[in-house]
Amino acid sequence: MASALTISPPRRAASESAAADLPLAVGPAMTSASDIHNRLSRMPHILTIVSPRDLTTPQIAAFTQLGGHSVYELGPDAADIRFAEAPVWDEVAQLATEHGFDFAIHDEADVREKKFLQADMDSTIIEQECLDELADLAGVGAEVAAVTERAMRGELDFEAALNERVARLEGLPVTACEDVLRERLTLSPGARTLIASMNARGAKTVLVSGGFEIFVREIARLCGFQAHHANLLEISGDRLTGRVLRPILGREAKADILNREVTALGLSHAETMALGDGANDLGMIEASGLGIAYKAKPVTAAAADAAINHTGLHAALYFQGIRAEEFIA
Known part of the structure; x- marks a missing residue:
């Protein structure tokens, strides 16, 4: 949507x-x-x-x-x-x-209030695509952003598109990742409130991303996610090699993580919620009890139960019947 x-x-x-x-x-x-x-x-x-x-x-x-x-x-x-x-x-x-x-x-x-939340990071919990920001620093921003857009729309195979984009980063200093973290990334409105409120109510919160550990780890910490999963960039010395370490976390892996958490926590899928924006989020959105498309590509919106297009991520709390006075800022 x-x-x-x-x-x-x-x-x-x-x-x-x-x-x-x-x-x-x-x-x-x-x-x-x-x-x-x-x-x-x-x-x-x-x-x-x-x-x-x-x-x-x-x-x-x-x-x-x-x-x-x-x-x-x-x-x-x-x-x-x-x-x-x-x-x-x-x-x-x-x-x-x-x-x-x-x-x-x-x-x-x-089951209105959920006990497990799984969220995508890029263009969902944060407002940017980290890979696109890195590519911009490498001087190939427009080319990489065009591939990202097509991949998120489901027009390209995710793994192949990821490998193609990362290959353009070969030789980029690792310090560029730190620059992106410090200067270019912003949390989406309501992100901290959503995670803090879910945590306070006893839910488990997990951040999953087809992006990279160096970014996901820090965003998970800033928002208070209890766990996170991401891909790993290969590094040689102090530079990126242009390769992603295997296995690659994509659409199927995101759904597998949700299913494993459901089993480990003794929940039903009806007690889960998933948030995402791109085609690689479809698996977890379809597997969850409440799949929410956040400012999403059409293919993702069509698979979701609800969408957030005009407000912030705090809307996911309202969708569960949680009152504003119960939010944790």
């Missing part, structure tokens, strides 16, 4: 969660996917809206007119609106586009 115009309905088919939410058919009778969808749609739902500014009464009223019957304030900029039946996704998306809001729609039976 790179823009609100590309917002898609939730990617999780109704039939995937029906077993947990609905009684099984008895005897030879079969329940069709359309029957399940109709029954799920008639269950109580919650629409969470998040604004970049304080919400006004007319703005809330516009959403309740879609069929909402009660409003619960989460903060000055966010609210839950309850519906007897699921609101029409396209109608909500259109209204959210007009107001510049982010939103999520939940079945009331969903």
